[in-house]
Amino acid sequence: MEIYSRIRDIQAKVRELKAEGLSIGYVPTMGALHEGHISLLRRSDEENNISVCSIFVNPIQFNNQIDLEKYPRTLKEDSEKLDKANCDIVFAPSVDEMYPDKVSESYDFGLLEKLMEGALRPGHFNGVAVVVKRLFDICMPDKAYFGEKDFQQLMVIRALVKQENIPVKIIGCPIIREPDGLAMSSRNVRLTPGERRIAPEIFKTLDMMKEKAGKKNIKEILTEAENQLEQHPGVKIDYIQIVDESTLVPITNWDETDNIRAFVALFLGEVRLIDNMKL
């Protein structure tokens, strides 16, 4: 496995590999790798000749300086995990390398950036799009792999690729969960033991919603979900929604569409967690 920190070096390497006719699979990450990331890498390894993983904590997608500073940084452990998972190339640039100058790009994702995470995290998806566009230009992959845990992000990336005519195939991959159902996330390590015991309630609540989907009134299910989560200490709900998967617009009637997904975002103490499930 080779590790690059300079754009020109990894670009030269990728160009060389592509000239040999090898296909490139790519997994962009912010490090603090867990089984969710590794599952993306395995999929890339299966479908491509070469797998590239980037590790870059993207400052401009954070809404809060303390959250940015507290984001776990574990490059050494990450590299070991990637090596074991058959990763061929790691790209771990500095902030100076990725952002030598002020960021001026501004994308328009319409409703997508106004709903759910977009409404609560102003500028977040623009920050995601800026870094992913730059990383795609650097790594020049054939396919790129994103987890469905950040479902709205996956939709933003698909919109970005379409808008900018980027020749990368975007592959969405299923959420990987802990044995108790908690969706894997780099933020989970910041939960206290007490919070960690409560966190699987998010999955249980989504599961309850799936169970009752199509049977019970949507409003009633949302209220029940809210009550189920709020009974736990330290829980502050940002949103619980049942939406049309293709637009993220909330539905009021089960017959509106076949592609329905439930989303939860909440604070558990100081840690913000999100999760979702197809109903």
Added chain:
Amino acid sequence: MEIYSRIRDIQAKVRELKAEGLSIGYVPTMGALHEGHISLLRRSDEENNISVCSIFVNPIQFNNQIDLEKYPRTLKEDSEKLDKANCDIVFAPSVDEMYPDKVSESYDFGLLEKLMEGALRPGHFNGVAVVVKRLFDICMPDKAYFGEKDFQQLMVIRALVKQENIPVKIIGCPIIREPDGLAMSSRNVRLTPGERRIAPEIFKTLDMMKEKAGKKNIKEILTEAENQLEQHPGVKIDYIQIVDESTLVPITNWDETDNIRAFVALFLGEVRLIDNMKL
């Protein structure tokens, strides 16, 4: 020299020293120490039995995530400099130690936070006040030393101490400059060689304003200063002002007050520099 990273440990130590009747001088910093910081420490060393210096890059006083990430972090070199400068105690906490929970404190500094830096950096002075209040509670100094380069910050700290009845004497200390006049700043290392050659123009411009103070029309001097600075490539002026030192309100007539100070804030390439001079 002793280095502490935990609040309870340094508090226990400071309590012990105070119980022995020793006086505590304190210099709060964000690290990346230069002669400006060291001059504060020397002054503290002269006026107190014990000198404490804190090193903490305070995330909540940054307005921009990239600026926060690029802020130089040089704890090892800083410790060596402090040791040489007779510092007795260093406090270098983690972000988790200083901000275990969400920050809820909100201070009101009136006009002070609406003028100059306050206008351009929303939330900045509240972030400064939050961390300084917490650091004062931790280090319990008799006197605390701040440089006049951040003149408005010094005024905010004085206002904080008055509002909150904090029993710390605030000492403002003169700006320390490079031989060519550039005010020392941790951000100077981020200037390119070309920018570094232009940077002393800020001092020269302030000096010109001082030279002409009382003799020439204020508006004319401000225009001249603007022209003098803007002729250099990469310069983007945030503000140039001539103000009443006690309120920071711009004056229009030299007779309004005897305490007049000129302020400059500008971007030189990607680096924001500020400076000021008593006229």
